[in-house]
Structures are given as structure tokens and as C-alpha cells.
Amino acid sequence: MDIEPFALERWLADHEHGAAVNLGDSGVRPLEADRFDTDPGTLGYVVPTNGDPDLRERVADRYDRGADELLFTCGTQEANLLAVLATLDRESHAVCVTPTYQSLYSLPVAVADVTRVELDAPDWRLDPDAVADAVRPDTELIVLNNPNNPTGRIHPQGTVEALYDLAAAADAYLLSDEVYRPLAAPDERVEPVASMGPHGISTCGLSKGWGLPGLRFGWLAGPEEVVSDAWQWKDYTTISPSAFGQHVARQALDREGDLLAENREHVCRNRDLLDEFATEHGLDWHLPAGATGFLTVPDGFDSGEAFCRALVDEGVVVVPGETFDRPGYVRVGFGAERATLREGLDRMATVIGRGER
Template identity: 85%
Template sequence: MDIESFALERWLAEHEHGAAVNLGDSGVRPLEADRFDTDPGRLGYVIPTNGDPDLRATVADRYDRAPDELLFTCGTQEANLLAVLATLDRGDHAVCVTPTYQSLHSLPAAVGEVTRVELAAPDWTLDPDAVADAIEPNTELIVLNNPNNPTGKIHPQEMVDAVYDLAAAADAYLLADEVYRPLAEPDERVEPVAGMGPHGVSTCGLSKGWGLPGLRFGWLAGPEEVVTAAWEWKDYTTISPSAFGQHVGRQAIEREDELLAENRTHVRRNRELVAEFVEEYGLDWLLPAGATGFLTVPEAFESSEAFCRALVEEGVVVAPGETFDRPGYVRVGFGADRATVADGLERMGRVIEDRRSA
């Protein structure tokens, strides 16, 4: 298996440590540990290693799935890895909707062949006909991120239904990374793909919507044959979910309504700050769900990377569009505490004004 370097993670590794303001993150500001009971008792393996059956039943129910159709993982990232390994073999083909989080196309490309279907700017619209054109006789997997990272686009139900039908007709699986779905307003949410039928696989976790990235607690839901194959691969990765993560994760899931309402309010207020910034400096973006926006680069800068490097000099880290194979944009995370977001936007404004006056 040969996998390409993860451009976004390498960029963040180079610049976020020691930055005065980090707007490169894509989740909600982490919750304090003292809001939970943090003593799981003995720190042994979780038994059974696919996760506590009662908690699996609780989470699986939201997908109309049985407990054995859900696997707890080390974050959504591991869930995506295991989903790809469970559905693709060497020589298989996948269709991946981009731009997206790099692992959602790099992981399939490390196993088989990939055809990308690009979202159409500026509204980042998904064209099901383009997905249909990309499907080949050996297509086993179609990959979607909904809501989308980096753009914040929610693909509406009719679009997801159409892509699911294409996957079913091709006897392929539709894998949807839905880690930002909890941050979407309830009336905006699309049905989870794993609840749509035998060809749907959903991944999610507590990092983004719940503001608990340090738990590294996620899951994969879908047909039993996919979940069983993923569990067998997990024997070679993390074996079981984290005992600590599962212990705190259970409490977070029990308090889901409270925590998600709090975090959605937080993100909504911060989104208003970014919207004011976008308007003030004549930029463009799609008003996003989730906690990231994909902003156009100010005209005074020759590239998104040049803009981002100028921001680093001002102490601010954001993600250049090149890390998503979309030059001309920057991904700005606005899930941090409000003062941090305001500080970062003020610094970004100074960089733009200094360049315009130079």
C-alpha cells in the first residue's frame, strides 16, 4: 500500500504549534474534562472489542441498525480507514466527491483506483449525473462527506438519495463521513446514509459536533458484512476503542441534546463574526454548516498559500486551499472560543489591509 502525504496535516504540523491564533482546526472548542466523570476504573481493553453492546445499541438505533451493525473506533478517521479496507480490494474502483478531507480520497486511492467528482463552485453543488458518469464496472465504493469539509455545504436529501440509488444500482456501497452532521441545525440535517438501506455506510464521532476530539471516539455503521470485515481489520489497528473514550463518550451521548445545542449556538454566533469579516473585505464563501468556511483569497495575494504564509507571520494559522487541491481558497475554522476567533479575524484583516496599502 502506497499512500500520499496528508497535505493538511503536514501544513498544520509545520505551523500550528506555537501559533498565537489557530483557526486551522475544524471542530468546536474542546469541552472541559471536569464536565464529565473521568474515572473509567481499570484501564483494560474494552470487551467485546467492537464496543459495549448496550452503547452500540444506543448509537445503532439512530441508523435503524442492530448493535452488530455498528463498530466503535478510534475517532472518525479510523472508521473511514476501516470502511475503505472493508469495501475495497486491489483492482477495485471508487468514486470520491471532492474537495473533501484528504483521507476520503487518499485512502481509497491507496487500495484501488479513484475517480474524483468535483463539486461546482461557488455553491459547491453535487451533480449526480457526474457521479453516474464516473462509475465503472468495478466500482465498489462511492464516498461523500456531508456536511462537506472544507466548504460547509450540506448536500440536500434529494442529492444524497440520487447518489445512494446510483450506488445500489452498481451494487456498490455509499460511504458518507457525517462527522459534521451533529453541528447542522436539526431542520437542515439529511438522513444518515447508513439508515437508507443495505448499501449505506456512515461514519461519525464525538470530535467535531460534541467538541471532544481528545477522546478519539467514533463509529462506523452499516451492513453487517461491512462492519464485520471492518472489525477484523481493527484487530490489526487499535484492537478496541479506548476505555477512557468509551466511558466519557457514553456520558456525552446521554447528554447529546444539551451538548449539541450548546455547541450549535456557539458555532452560530462565531459564524456571524466570519460573515461580517467576509463582507467587510469583499470576499466570498458559502454560508456553511459545521465549523469551517471556505473563503476566497483576497485579490492582493497571488495564491492561497501566499496568503496563508503572510497570516503565519501575523501569528494566525488557517489552511490553504492547496491542501484540498483547490487553490484560490482558504479554510477558516471558527469553532474556537469567541475571543480567539475575533482575534484571528482582526489579525487577518491587518494582513489584508497592509498588502492593499503596500
Template identity: 60%
Template sequence: MQIEPFALERWFAAHEADNLMLAESGVRPLDPTRFDLVPEDFGYVIPTDGDPGLRAHIGERYDRDADEVLLTCGAQEANFVTFAALMGEHAVVVTPTYQSLHALPEAFGAVTRVELDAGADWRLDPEAVAEAIRPDTALVVLNNPNNPTGRVHRPDRVRAVYEHAADAGAYLLCDGVYRPFAGADEVPPPAASLGPYGVSTCSLSKAYGLAGLRFGWVAGPREVVEAAAQWKDYTTISPPAVSQRVAEQALEPETEAEILAESRDLAARNHELVREFVDRHGLAWTEPETGVNAFIEVPDGFFGGRSFCERVVEEAGVVLAPGEAFDQPDRFRLGFGDETAHLEEGLERLDELLERHA
């Protein structure tokens, strides 16, 4: 088994420590004093797939029972153990997307990528997915809302993708970490609620401001969750006790509503600042529909996303995400989920750089 180097994480490792970050893909971290951080003890969480009450609470949003939910260390582990459990000879992955959603299945088998249509605002084409499905396809992978574009795939298109997968006996795995940014009426039902072939992964990182908890989950058919749990026995065994303690509080209805309202307000304010920045410099983009990622074309005079981002680090001390990390070398991703003052400082530095190179 060989895994492709994670381009975005290696880029961050090289640059994020001493520069101003405008490449994070979630909202600013919450103040930990909002929560009781002390679990009953520092033993393993028992049962090791997570507290049954919390799993039942999470399962309600997918019309799933407690034993159809597995608690994990972030969405990254949720996706890993699900791929390990389900991946057969072949998977279909809709791209551009977060690298692990295609690199992990590529480590287990063959992958056919289906590209979103950049010329049509990154629209999902269910028929293109259907054409890519083979007799040995075990899995179709979708990220909705999409990272890096901020595109929200519409209910009829997601349902069509699900039906194509189910007709072939393949599971649809949908990474839904950006769903909480949008209201329930703004995104399709999660994949795990669509039927027996639907699987959803999510976490408290992107919209909740709790990335450091490393807390996520898998929801789906019992046989999928049980198989994923067998892989988790070889990774982290149980969710961290502190993380589960905070997650229980963050997902209480009133607290969750409060956290998400704050995140959505921050995202809306900062979105407007990014729109103004894009307009000032005549940059091309498809405006994101939700989340805190802007996927912008590289300004004229620069040669590719990585080259541009390297120049921005060197001259402005600002970290952006090169489009090459998403196999889109003519673009870069700008994250606007941090505190507004942080974003304003970063955009001011970018203004000065672009004016120098105009």
C-alpha cells in the first residue's frame, strides 16, 4: 500500500508557522473556557465506538440508530476507516475535492475521477458519474458542500448520484463537514438518510471552530459502521475522552444553535470582504454558496497557483492554498473563516502585493 504525499498539509508544514494564514478551511477556534473540559477519567471511552447516547443524538440527523454511528478522531479518520472498510477494486470520486477523498481510495484500488464543470459554476453531472461506474465499483465519493469551491450540490443531483450508485450496488460516501454552515433547507438531505447505500462523514472542525478536538463520525448502514469500527480498532481504538466530553456539550441543541449562528455570521461578514477584494482586483471566481473557502483564479502575470502562493509568502508573509493541491493549477484557495481583523490584515497585504505587480 502506497499513499500519495498530502500536498496541502506539506505546504502548510513548510509555511504556516511564521506567516499570516489565509488558507485555513474552517472558522476561528472557539474559546475553550466555554466548555467543561474535564471527563470522568482518562481511560478509554467505553464502548470504544463512542457513548451510545451521543451516537443516538448524532444518528437522529441521519434517521439512523446509535449502532449506525461510529465516533472517530475527526472526519479524516472517519473517511479513512470507511474507505478501508468499503474500498474494493474501484471507486468513483467527484473532483476537485479535498485530497484525501481521492488519495485514500487510490491507495486501496483504482479510482476514476469525475470533474465538476468549472464553466458551469462547478455543477455536478450525475450522468457523468453514472458513466464512470463500473461493474466492480464499490464506492462513489462526493463532498457536499464542496471544498475548495463552496458549491452546494442540489438535492435532485445528489439523489440521482445516489440512485446510480445504489443501482450498481455501490455505496455513496458523502463528506459533509461544510453542511452545518448552511441552513437545513439550503443543502440536500445527507447521504446517510437517502437509503441503504448512503454513508455520511462529518466533524466538529470546519463550522464549529473545534478543529483541535479531532472529533468526527461516520453514519450509515450497520454493516458499514461495524466494518469501519474494525479498522478503527487498529487506529485510535476509541474517541478521546476530552473530545467526547466537549462534543456532548457542543451538540446540545441550544449550544449547537448558538455556535453555528456565530459561525454563519462570521462567514457572512468575511465573505463580503473577500467579494470586495476580488472585485477590486478584477479577479475571476465562482462565488462560494456556503462555507469559508474562496477558489479564485490566479491573477494575470503570475504562472500558476503554486508560483503565485510562493510569491505571496515571500513578499507578503501570507499563506494561501495553491490550486495544485486540488489539481487546479490556475487557481488558489483563500480561507476567510478567521476573525475579521485577521482577514482584513491579510487582504491588506494582498492588496499591496497586487498593486506592486499591476
């Protein structure tokens, strides 16, 4: 099995360590560990290895599913890997909506034959008819990220239902990575696909909405046959979720109302700041949910990468659109501390003023 290098992670690995201002992250500034009890008692494997049954039942309930239809994972990343391994093989075909977080495209490509369906700028609308055209008799999986990284676009309920119906008609699954859903305003949130019926698989985790990426805690929810296959793959990846992760996750889920409201307010205020900046500098973007904005490259720069390299020289890390196959854009994370975002935007203004050298 060959896997493409993860372009975004490689860019961050090269530039984020030691950067004065990091706006490369896609999440919310992380919460302090001392807001939680961090002593899980003994440090054994979590048993059963698919996660604590009571906690699984609680999380599964939000999808109208039972505990055996939910698997705890090390982050949403592992949930996506396991979902792909559980549903695809060399004989199968997947339809992936792009641009997207690279694992939602490159993992299917590593396993199966893939057709991409592109979101259209400037509003990154998804055309269900284009997905319908891409579906084949051997299609086993349709992959969506909602809200979408990098664009922040929320695909509305009707669009997601249309994709669910296409998956059902093809006797395939619709996998939706919903890790940014908790950052959307409650009245903007689309129903998780795992609640839509037997063809829906949702992945999520605490990294983004809760601001807890270092916990490495996520989950996969869906039909029992998929969850059970995913668990069998997990025996070879991480065996069980982390004991620390599950211990703190329980508390974070208990306090979900307060934590999500706090984080949402933070990203909404920061989004306003970035919106003002974009307007002032003539950069176009689709006002995003989540904590990443996909902005057009300023005049005077040849490409996203050229702009990002000039920013790196000024101590700021953002992500070139090239890592999403969209060289005319840059992805700016606005979930950072407000002072960090301000500092980054000030430096960005200096670089824009100077132009490409």
C-alpha cells in the first residue's frame, strides 16, 4: 500500500516549530490541562479496548445508536483511517469531495480507486449531481468533510441528505468527518450522517470544538458491521484509546455545553477580526464555520506558496493552498489566542505591503 506524503503536515513540520506566530493550526487554542482531573488511576490499556461501554453509550446516543455502534479512537484521524479500512478494498471505488483534509482523500486512494468531485469557488458549493455522476456500480464509499476543512463551508442538510440517498441507492456508505461540527452555531449544524440511517458513518473527536487536540480522543459512529470491522483494524493500530484521553474526555463531555460555548465565542470574535483584515486587503473568502479560512492570495504574489514563504521569513506560519491542490489560496487558522492572531495579521499586512521579492 502506497500513501502520499501528507503535504500539510510536512509543511507544518518544516515551519511551525520555532515560528513566532503560528496560524497554521486548524483548531481552537488548546485548553489548559489543569482545568481537568488528570489522574486516571492505573495506566493500563482501556478495557474493553473499544472504549468504556457507558461512555460509548452516551456518545452513541447522540447518533440514536447503541454502544456497539460506536468505537473510541486516538483522534478523528484514526477514526477516518479505520473507516476507510473497514469499507474499502482493492476491488472497490470511492467518491471523495475535494478540496479537503488530505487524509479524507489520500487514505481512500491508498486502498481503492477514487474519483474526486470538486467544490466550486468562491462559495465552495457541493453539487450532488456531480457526486451522482461519479458513483459507479463498484462504489463502496462517498467521503465528505462537513463543515469542510479548508474552506469552512457547511454543506446544508438537503445536500447531505442527497449524498446519503446516493450512498443508499448504491448500497454504499457515506462517511462524513464532522470534527468541526461542534464549532458551528447550534442552528447552523447539520444532522450527523450516522443518524440518517444504515448507510451513514460519522467521525468526530475532541480536538477542534473542545480545544483538546493533545488528548488524541475521537470516535467513529455507524452501522455495527462497520464499527466491528473498524475495531478489528484497531487491534493493529493503537489497540485501545489512551487511558488519559478517555479519563479527560469523560469530563470534557460532561462539561460540553460550557466548553463549546466558550470556544465558539472565541472563534467567532477572531473570525470577525480576520474578516476585517480580508476586506481591508481585498482578499476573498467564504465566511467559514470551524476555525480555518481559505483566502485568496494577495495581489503581487504568484502563488499561495510564494506568499507563505514570504510570511515564514516574517515569522508567521499559514498553510499554502498547494497542500490542498489550490495554489491560488492560503489557509489561515484563526482559532489562536487573540493576541497571537493580531500579531500574525500585523506581520501579514507588512508582507502584503512589501509584495513578492
